[in-house]
Amino acid sequence: MEQTKSGxxxxxxxxxxxxxxxxILVCPLTKGPLRYDRARGELVxxxxxxxxxxxxxxxxxxxxxxxxxx
Amino acid sequence: MRPMxxxxxxxxxxxxxxxxRRDRAAATVGRVAPVLDAAAALxxxxxxxxxxxFSRALDIGGRGAVAPLxxxxxxxxxxxxxxxxxxxxxxxxxAVAGDEEWLPFAPESFDLVVASLSLHWVNDLPGALVQIRRxxxxxxxxxxxxxxxxxxxxxxxxxxxxxxxxxxxxxxxxSPFPELADLAGLLQRAGFALPVADREVLPLRYRTPMALLxxxxxxxxxxxVLARDPRIPPRALLPMALGHLEGAGEEGLAMPLPLLVMxxxxxxxxxxxxxxxxxxxxxxAEALGTVERGAGxxxxxxxxxxxx
Numbered sequence: 001m002e003q004t005k006s007g008x009x010x011x012x013x014x015x016x017x018x019x020x021x022x023x024i025l026v027c028p029l030t031k032g033p034l035r036y037d038r039a040r041g042e043l044v045x046x047x048x049x050x051x052x053x054x055x056x057x058x059x060x061x062x063x064x065x066x067x068x069x070x
Numbered sequence: 071m072r073p074m075x076x077x078x079x080x081x082x083x084x085x086x087x088x089x090x091r092r093d094r095a096a097a098t099v100g101r102v103a104p105v106l107d108a109a110a111a112l113x114x115x116x117x118x119x120x121x122x123x124f125s126r127a128l129d130i131g132g133r134g135a136v137a138p139l140x141x142x143x144x145x146x147x148x149x150x151x152x153x154x155x156x157x158x159x160x161x162x163x164x165a166v167a168g169d170e171e172w173l174p175f176a177p178e179s180f181d182l183v184v185a186s187l188s189l190h191w192v193n194d195l196p197g198a199l200v201q202i203r204r205x206x207x208x209x210x211x212x213x214x215x216x217x218x219x220x221x222x223x224x225x226x227x228x229x230x231x232x233x234x235x236x237x238x239x240x241x242x243x244x245s246p247f248p249e250l251a252d253l254a255g256l257l258q259r260a261g262f263a264l265p266v267a268d269r270e271v272l273p274l275r276y277r278t279p280m281a282l283l284x285x286x287x288x289x290x291x292x293x294x295v296l297a298r299d300p301r302i303p304p305r306a307l308l309p310m311a312l313g314h315l316e317g318a319g320e321e322g323l324a325m326p327l328p329l330l331v332m333x334x335x336x337x338x339x340x341x342x343x344x345x346x347x348x349x350x351x352x353x354x355a356e357a358l359g360t361v362e363r364g365a366g367x368x369x370x371x372x373x374x375x376x377x378x
Contacts, residue, residue: 018164020147024179028172058155060167061174064086 014041014054021059027052028061042067083191085153085169091291092154098288099133099157105285106135108272109329110186113215114139116333122211124182129163130170130202130214131188137162140184149180173201181207185214187329199260209338212262218250218269218328225282225325228314233303253332262334263341272327279315279323283308 022036027045034043034052042051043059050066052059060066099106110132117124126147129136133152140148141162150163151174158165168174170185170192183202192198202212250269257265276282315323335341355362 021149021164021166024149024176025166025174026176028168028174031176055155056159058159058165058167059174060155061172062089062153062167062169063172065167 012038012041015057083193088191089153092157096156101288102285110135113186126180127182128180130185132161134160136184136186170198175205177204178207179205181210183212190216203261206336208336210336212334214332215329218330257334263337265334267332270329274325274327276323279312
């Protein structure tokens with residue numbers, strides 16, 4: 001993993017998401033679980049085939065803003 | 071991507087346009103903070119009616135008026151969801167961009183959901199209510215206010231009169247608002263227990279009609295009705311409509327805001343509800359300390375007069 005000088009992992013793209021949010025967020029379409037892809041700064045819904053972006057620490061849980069998985 | 075055909079009769083509002091409006095309004099919504107704060111305070115007063123303590127709250131579309139009040143009541147977790155990420159960021163809770171029609175929360179995530187003046191742009195209100203109920207824990211509370219039927223009525227009439235003069239027809243320039251009778255039924259259908267819908271009025275007054283229009287714009291409440299006339303309105307429309315309103319009075323323009331307040335609880339066994347017929351294990355007569363008699367038998371009491 002990429003390390004900063006202080007030894008902490010580099011902040012993920014899109015900013016840190018509060019862990020309390022990660023516990024309760026689900027895919028808005030399937031209501032299924034999300035996988036937090038920290039390296040890409042995305043919340044991935046395998047079942048919907050969508051990756052929801054995180055911008056400035058805010059999860060963007062809007063289907064038409066999500067990236068389609070290949 | 072979900073299809074959003076303009077011809078679908080179930081789609082009344084343009085959610086994409088609404089998101090843009092709210093994004094833009096994030097910078098200006100502070101100007102209407104007094105109105106939003108008053109509406110939020112009026113709604114959250116309902117929390118004083120219950121002795122229940124809440125620990126996990128969802129604020130839907132609160133625009134900075136709701137989350138701080140929830141925190142001030144000592145609720146440790148407050149999540150603020152808005153269709154616009156920018157609006158969510160300034161709402162005061164943990165920010166999530168999300169759509170009321172596609173709630174992104176796991177079942178039983180919250181014990182309180184508050185939607186102050188934010189559900190009136192939802193196309194599928196019954197669907198949104200079901201999703202809200204599901205993200206509540208048993209015995210969790212849902213509290214919402216919507217602008218009711220009659221909101222902005224003077225403006226609606228003035229615009230319609232001016233447009234019909236100028237164009238010989240009228241297009242929807244103000245959103246349709248629900249009526250009180252619709253809401254209690256909707257709550258019940260969505261599976262809420264002890265559903266209540268009632269009406270309050272927020273007395274508002276504007277110095278000029280233009281000040282009202284500026285407030286609506288600052289709040290991101292511009293017309294997002296799909297069937298709106300896409301043409302640029304005739305230049306004379308607004309001045310003529312505002313002219314109709316100017317005549318309204320010298321102490322400014324009274325524009326009372328009817329608020330429909332909804333409360334409903336996620337079902338829980340501790341809540342009172344009617345028992346199944348025939349499920350009683352005690353006789354009513356026993357509880358009343360009296361003697362049970364068959365139908366048609368006399369009560370054994372004198373019919374009239376006679377006293378000891």
